[in-house]
Amino acid sequence: MSMDAAQQWRDWHERRAETVSAPYGPLALIGTHWLADAVEGRIPAVPGEWREDDDALVLTAAPEDGITLDGKPFDGEVRLAADHAPVGESRLAQGARRLVVMRREGLWAVRVWDPAAERRRAFAGIGATPYDARWAVPAVFRPYEQARTVRVANADGVERGLGLGGELAFALDGREHTLQVAVEDDGSLWAVFADATSGDSTFRFRFLRPGAPDAHGRLTVDFNRALLPPCAFAEHFICPFPPPGNTLDVAVEAGERTVLTR
Template identity: 70%
Template sequence: MSTDAEQHQQTGGPDEAAQEWRRWHEERVLAVAAPYGPLALTGTHWLSDYPEGRIPAVPGQWREDGDAVVLTATAEDGIVVDGKPLTGEVRLGADSGPADDARVALGDRRLVVIRREGLWAVRDFDPDAPARHAFSTVDATPYDPAWVVPGTFRPYAEERDVRVANADGAERGLGLGGELAFTVDGDEHTLQVTVEEDGSLWAVFADATSGNGSYRFRFLRPGTPAGDGSLSVDFNRALLPPCAFADHFLCPFPPPGNTLTVPVAAGERNRLDA
């Protein structure tokens, strides 16, 4: 999802907003189905599980070394780093960009180095992944202007770190910078939100449709609040988390208090396969 889409604000009439949402949805489907989109992830391999440095189905030797991963390979391994065949050793930091920009390639595959809470892992993105070929579209509720509601961001005095379950079964920290308040059918609701480095907000939430008409939880990125904390909250752009497309993502589950009692019949609902 593009930054412009994430920071979308309602500026036109309902017809224009609906057309913009359709464009956003079409772009979102294309991004999901891209060669190195979330459907292409075939594995997340934690190096702590492989102390000998050998990852199944991934050539080379991978080992942790303080603030880096050391990758050792021979010409027979077929590994390319920064566009050049690797013969010998290279130190790798965590990849910060999209998978197709990863430093390490193996044919059409991209091997992405990540670090979470001090632990290193290698992600394997394969454009030929079965999930990518089976994918049809993202099922989403048609645009409804009623699900664009005014909101208010209330920052915490200090960021709070809570432990939440992740999609891979582990618990990890989730930083929360405040709460987002909004009204649905005359009742106020709140979501605890993360404040990103650029000031935009991100929420992990469930609602009365979760697991019953929509995926078990979703993401919401309402953009950046104004100086007074006000912003527009567009649930038409509720997102499926990456783990809805591949089992190897580490998506956090909603923190306590982020399960809405109302059904949010808006936004993305489920992945559909052909």
């Protein structure tokens, strides 16, 4: 085992715990409220009145709603687009809470993030398997001629589209495997996968972010850095389940396994 690689993994593992437990990290999400479920523009647990208007979400609020917009007390009406900035920099707030506007497949929602969330207070770390060099393997990315979208179930029980740009081929214990992957805007790859440990000694599925391939499509897939999805930390995320073919028939005894609580 390379001590440098093992130490790098330990540093990465510590940073992951710091990231998910940050004031507006995944543990702070306490609600995802869809506008389609609102009654007369009122969303439970979210102040103000909300309505859709073409390509914007319109909020009407009064002083007693206690909302701030861009750091200033808000009273009136404002058109809002989906937020893309970090949660802590969202335009809307109610005290320490952040109200984040999101849109998925044409549907609007408001997410509420609260640093005082119970799951954040109870967090005691991420259970993970110690680094093992055998789980870092060479791989080849094979892009599709055309990107494709498949419908997969999400953690909230709704089926949504998952964009895929190619497949990742690699070997584990002498056997060839492939995973369908998405290609991010920066060229890095992202996979949703399950394996023989899923739902048993690990969460029911995990994410893998191996980085970007080189000009020849080569890269290293390191399962030591298999990630728990956001919905492992808070049930209000809508993580996609693995697409067909992304359930490995081997036990990947590596990476993050579970959320530890006090």
